[in-house]
Amino acid sequence: xxxxxxxxxxxxxxxxxxxxxxxxDVFPVVAxxxxxxxxxxxxxxxxxxxxxVDPRRQDPQVIDKLVAERVGxxxxxxxxxxxxxxxxxxxxxxxxxxxxxxxxxxxxxxIFS
Numbered sequence: 724x725x726x727x728x729x730x731x732x733x734x735x736x737x738x739x740x741x742x743x744x745x746x747x748d749v750f751p752v753v754a755x756x757x758x759x760x761x762x763x764x765x766x767x768x769x770x771x772x773x774x775x776v777d778p779r780r781q782d783p784q785v786i787d788k789l790v791a792e793r794v795g796x797x798x799x800x801x802x803x804x805x806x807x808x809x810x811x812x813x814x815x816x817x818x819x820x821x822x823x824x825x826x827x828x829x830x831x832x833x834i835f836s
Contacts, residue, residue: 724750724772729835731757731768731816739768739816740823741833746772748826754779755820756809768816779810 726746729738739755746753750772760767771778783803790798812820827833 726770726772728755728768728770730763731755731766731812733815735765736816736819738833738835739770740819741825741827743770743820744823744825745827745833746770750774752777754810755812755816757812757816758809778806781806783807 726742728742729735731739743753743755752771752773752775754771754773754777755768756771756778757766757768759765781803783806786803786806790802825833
């Protein structure tokens with residue numbers, strides 16, 4: 724499962740880190756990644772939750788092969804090397820993920836305005 728999880732810029736991490744922490748209670752493999760979204764002018768985060776496959780451990784050549792098989796044409800942005808680098812989060816973000824304790828539940832949902 725992949726979810727969009729808000730911005731990943733310094734001082735705007737709380738939504739991303741709380742979603743990351745919440746998914747760790749559900750999935751054995753949780754991996755955040757980010758990409759710059761030009762229309763917002765800032766990096767945005769996404770989080771993968773998986774029961775088995777760790778997207779951080781995928782070989783770039785395997786990603787290229789899967790794109791070729793499933794999409795049928797080269798993509799302008801995403802390829803195996805981009806995939807590999809997207810999961811390389813900066814230190815400030817890794818530290819914030821490690822420090823996060825909030826878990827979103829039905830009785831204690833995340834509310835951001």
